[in-house]
């Protein structure tokens with residue numbers, strides 16, 4: 001990455017106390033102790049400024065941060081998402097319950113200090129859990145989603161949907177994946193683990209049709225909206241487990257020419273991979289943020305007749321241990 005700073009567009013801060021002062025930051029590794037962070041150089045500076053304001057406002061509105069040991073307080077986490085191209089900003093206030101004293105005045109004061117915030121959501125997470133977001137949400141201001149653009153297409157992003165955290169490098173990642181696929185125009189392509197539909201929508205102009213599958217229902221709704229928003233008519237997105245969906249496709253005798261798969265860190269599973277090898281697409285583009293599970297899955301594909309043709313790591317997470325990796329696998333007739 002040319003300028004490997006300020007790149008993260010999704011910033012999650014946990015709220016707690018240190019020396020009786022409200023702090024926000026990250027959990028210490030393998031623990032729930034919060035390390036206060038005022039500025040993190042790899043994430044959008046806008047989010048650090050917003051968190052500073054929220055800490056100050058909490059003090060003046062006498063709102064408490066959550067105390068995990070005593071199970072008391074109000075604000076557990078704040079999630080900020082920034083559309084780098086559109087400059088739209090989403091703030092998600094994660095609270096322990098639905099009550100939010102002085103909510104309207106708090107929101108007003110936050111927006112006054114940060115007019116760049118385009119939507120504010122209250123997410124309710126009452127469980128004793130490491131998960132940041134709970135199931136219930138109330139939109140307190142704006143539309144409840146933000147937009148961003150990637151490779152000339154516009155995408156709606158909701159609070160719970162996955163969206164790549166480094167948009168600058170994502171354009172390079174998708175560009176390289178599309179180059180590796182070397183589409184001729186008549187392919188039926190599967191976008192497996194499709195998130196909000198970014199990959200499928202961006203490559204749709206180069207192929208006959210796209211079938212996307214994604215487990216998170218909010219992300220699927222976003223992808224359907226995103227296809228419409230970009231006037232893409234040859235891409236369909238379905239909600240479901242990718243493995244089950246693939247098995248179903250195999251049983252129905254459906255054909256696929258290319259599979260682009262981008263599973264979570266845990267990788268894919270045998271149900272998906274064994275159905276894939278039976279459907280037998282000529283090309284598989286496997287994008288992964290975890291080379292360990294990717295290598296495991298690639299071994300399975302090699303065992304079933306695929307060959308690795310090209311591998312290209314992408315610097316998606318500078319200054320961290322993580323790397324994104326694209327692998328092109330092909331199968332001869």
Ligand SMILES: C[S@@+](CC[C@H](N)C(=O)[O-])C[C@H]1O[C@@H](n2cnc3c(N)ncnc32)[C@H](O)[C@@H]1O
Pocket residue numbers: 161162163164192193194195196197198199213214215216219240241242243262263264265289
């Ligand atoms: C690394 S993200 C990739 C999303 C998208 N391709 C992109 O580039 O933004 C992985 C996605 O897989 C979804 N997912 C996780 N488990 C799944 C499953 N079993 N079946 C389908 N989708 C799943 C997640 O919700 C997430 O949206």
